[in-house]
Amino acid sequence: DGVELYTADGSDYQLITQSPISAGQTALYVPSDIVLNSVLIQQELGSGLQQAEEVLCQIESTAQRLPLFRLMAKVLVEYEKGQDSMFYPWLNSLPRQFYNGVAMTGEYSESILQ
Numbered sequence: 001d002g003v004e005l006y007t008a009d010g011s012d013y014q015l016i017t018q019s020p021i022s023a024g025q026t027a028l029y030v031p032s033d034i035v036l037n038s039v040l041i042q043q044e045l046g047s048g049l050q051q052a053e054e055v056l057c058q059i060e061s062t063a064q065r066l067p068l069f070r071l072m073a074k075v076l077v078e079y080e081k082g083q084d085s086m087f088y089p090w091l092n093s094l095p096r097q098f099y100n101g102v103a104m105t106g107e108y109s110e111s112i113l114q
Contacts, residue, residue: 002017002018002019002027003016003018004016034086036071036075041074045070045073045074045077049070049073052069052073053066075087079091
């Protein structure tokens, strides 16, 4: 109660309060068991993740990026579970199309290559 999803243009969304709140007042609570944490992901995915990390570090010096790699691996694992994932509502809400060079959808990358 007191928080709503708002959009001005139908494509960019944000949370806004329905009434003024004081500094330090909780507007949204996220239970700690659904917060993605690279240390917990490392423990959860275990040796399979460790093997991938070792190969990744052999390719280039990426030890400082391993926490991001773990988060990416977790998102892929949860995405593969589909509706069986407790993260499904969040994953299903993410955009399906991107307009940048890092994550290009097929349609966008094809138009660039032409």
